[in-house]
Amino acid sequence: MILVTGATGHVGGELVRRLVAAGEPVRAMTRRPAEARLPEGVEAVYGDADDPASLDAAFACTEGAFLMSAQGVGTAPGPTHDLALAEAAARAGLRRLVKLSVLDGGAGADVIARWHAQAEAAVTDPSPGFAWTLLRPGRFMSNALQWAGQLRAGDEVSTPFADRPAASIDPADLAEVAALALTTDDHAGATYELSGPQSLTPADELAILGEALGRDLRLRPVPDDAARTGMAHYGFPPEVVDAIMQRTLESDRGAEVLPTVEKALGRRPRTFAQWAREHAGAFTD
Secondary structure, X not given: OEEEOOOOOHHHHHHHHHHHHOOXXXXXXXXXXXXXXXXXXXXEEEOOOOOHHXXXXXXXXXXXXXXXXXXXXXXXXXXXXXXXXXHHHHHHOOOEEEEEOOOOOOOOOOHHHHHHHHHHHHHHOOOOOOEEEEEEEOOEHHHHHHHHHHHHHOOEEEEEOOOOOEOOEOHHHHHHHHHHHHHOOOOOOEEEEEOOOOOEOHHHHHHHHHHXXXXXXXXXXXXXXXXXXXXXXXXXXXXXXHHHHHHHHHOOOOOOOOOHHHHHHOOOOOOHHHHHHHOHHHHOO
């Protein structure tokens, strides 16, 4: 049995479908199992990283797990959700773990680096004896879904950092790599930095999305000061806002096209145009 945490998210949902298609027994952990739309045969279970008893029940009788957390950096003294998931996996005696991290993981000295260094260490710690794999993607193509509300109302999108390129990855490709790491021993102890096949700015992605939708879309850049104010408005701690701004404006990390997906899967990663065509309905429904 393989446990997938975050099973209703972009990556987790894709991973569940791939594991089921491969004939693997899957348990999907979510805080709202009754509302989860899952493939037939998947066991939906309640699990909350703030409820250790629920984690013990979710991890029971499983051999491997995909670990991810949506806990925001700086919202707690440390990555308490990641730590709780790793501790539950250790108590259950799991053998194989795949951890969804971020590009660069804990490299650096800012608050984001410190957070992810601690989160990754909970999985790579040798004492539980996990056969672990770390996945470190950059920007997701699915980030474009944040534009859906604006595009249902009109043809203009407001977005910050409109000229900042990134080699975004399709969550489906990330899930396919995760499925391999969960079902074979070939990726144990590996740390994979992953990207898509093209370095595109949000402006580029909007133009490609417009082609998929058959619409002439317009982008209105959000000034950097307004982006900073917006993050603070949504509750990002000041130290986190500073780190995001510095990483975004003073570095091009994440813009490089990496060979990892092609090496792991034996094919080129999916393009943003492919992703846009497959998800066009999300911007019109």
